[in-house]
Amino acid sequence: MSFQNETKISVTLTQNPRPKPADASLSFGKVMTDHMFIMNYTEGKGWHDPRVVPYAPLEMDPATQVLHYGQAVFDGLKAFRGKDGKIRLFRAQRHAERLNKSCKALCIPEMDVDLIRRSFEAIVEADNEWVPHTQGTSLYIRPTVIATDVMLGVHPSHTYTYFVICSPVGAYYKEGVKPVRILVSDNHVRAVQGGLGEAKTAANYAASLSAQQEAQAAGYTQVLWLDGVERKYIDEVGTMNIMMRIGDEVITPPLAGTILDGVTRNSTLQLMRDWGLKVSERRISIDEVMEAGRKGTLLEMWGTGTAAVVSPVGELGYKGEKLIIGNGQTGELTQKLYDAIVAIQYGQSNDAHGWTSEVKVPVSA
Numbered sequence: 001m002s003f004q005n006e007t008k009i010s011v012t013l014t015q016n017p018r019p020k021p022a023d024a025s026l027s028f029g030k031v032m033t034d035h036m037f038i039m040n041y042t043e044g045k046g047w048h049d050p051r052v053v054p055y056a057p058l059e060m061d062p063a064t065q066v067l068h069y070g071q072a073v074f075d076g077l078k079a080f081r082g083k084d085g086k087i088r089l090f091r092a093q094r095h096a097e098r099l100n101k102s103c104k105a106l107c108i109p110e111m112d113v114d115l116i117r118r119s120f121e122a123i124v125e126a127d128n129e130w131v132p133h134t135q136g137t138s139l140y141i142r143p144t145v146i147a148t149d150v151m152l153g154v155h156p157s158h159t160y161t162y163f164v165i166c167s168p169v170g171a172y173y174k175e176g177v178k179p180v181r182i183l184v185s186d187n188h189v190r191a192v193q194g195g196l197g198e199a200k201t202a203a204n205y206a207a208s209l210s211a212q213q214e215a216q217a218a219g220y221t222q223v224l225w226l227d228g229v230e231r232k233y234i235d236e237v238g239t240m241n242i243m244m245r246i247g248d249e250v251i252t253p254p255l256a257g258t259i260l261d262g263v264t265r266n267s268t269l270q271l272m273r274d275w276g277l278k279v280s281e282r283r284i285s286i287d288e289v290m291e292a293g294r295k296g297t298l299l300e301m302w303g304t305g306t307a308a309v310v311s312p313v314g315e316l317g318y319k320g321e322k323l324i325i326g327n328g329q330t331g332e333l334t335q336k337l338y339d340a341i342v343a344i345q346y347g348q349s350n351d352a353h354g355w356t357s358e359v360k361v362p363v364s365a
């Protein structure tokens with residue numbers, strides 16, 4: 001790898017800081033902070049010039065590769081301000097590693113993981129005043145890599161830009177954790193084995209839009225994706241991993257190439273194992289889930305993801321049948337997982353697995 005720990009990140013702070021929105025007015029992803037992190041890749045030279053600069057549009061030739069062939073990857077993580085005033089990143093290392101894994105899947109040259117992690121720290125340090133204060137709010141961090149060769153023709157680009165932007169986001173649940181209605185899609189698929197399902201790449205999200213639109217038109221919040229071959233086994237839900245409690249077993253689909261290796265999935269699985277619960281990463285068919293629902297053994301179902309932490313599923317629609325799960329209420333285990341993760345993120349409980357890392361902020365004069 002071309003970068004060592006001591007690679008210097010240059011910092012140019014804005015001369016025109018913008019007013020920060022009130023915490024209560026924040027939603028998701030609408031307001032960007034004052035700075036961005038940028039680094040470039042040139043074949044023969046490697047990744048170079050890591051820097052924090054004032055936030056600004058990227059200038060692009062209309063023939064830039066990413067605009068035509070979608071060679072792009074991204075990730076998403078959060079920084080939280082605890083009551084103790086400390087700012088913590090949640091599982092920065094794992095997000096950095098996943099970004100590199102996505103790069104590999106899209107033929108993008110990998111970066112030094114340590115430098116990716118430092119890019120998160122550098123941007124949060126520069127924009128530390130943008131980390132909102134109210135419990136439930138956070139600073140969303142969006143690292144992205146795009147192919148920047150200017151030419152038409154499908155090939156892996158010889159040049160790339162890595163950038164990290166940030167957005168202060170409001171509490172996902174303003175009035176407590178709330179169950180959603182999910183439609184099982186049997187006419188659209190998101191990914192197949194051998195495809196891009198486990199990469200966080202733009203194409204997967206473009207592929208999800210029409211199914212999502214159909215689900216919303218039918219009164220549902222999100223889509224539950226089935227496997228792309230038999231349309232029988234459960235993959236994931238919307239932009240979250242899926243878990244369910246059937247009897248005394250918690251089941252989640254395995255990481256077999258078609259779903260994202262969710263950081264929240266990994267964290268919740270770890271916690272449940274710590275608590276001594278029976279947790280299985282195994283294939284589960286939609287028929288098994290519906291049957292358990294009819295019999296009353298499907299006790300809870302929830303999605304996991306950075307945006308919501310957990311999102312309980314209160315209703316499942318499949319082939320005209322409606323399954324109400326847990327009386328449409330948030331289940332006990334779902335709520336327990338939410339509370340446990342949030343407490344770690346805001347520094348309110350023991351971080352036994354070392355998932356959080358503090359971002360040191362310069363003391364202003």
Ligand SMILES: Cc1ncc(COP(=O)(O)O)c(C=O)c1O
Nearest residue numbers: 239240241260262263264305306
């Ligand atoms: C397709 C997909 N699955 C699952 C997840 C959940 O992953 P994480 O817990 O790392 O946010 C996300 C969100 O990043 C996603 O986009």
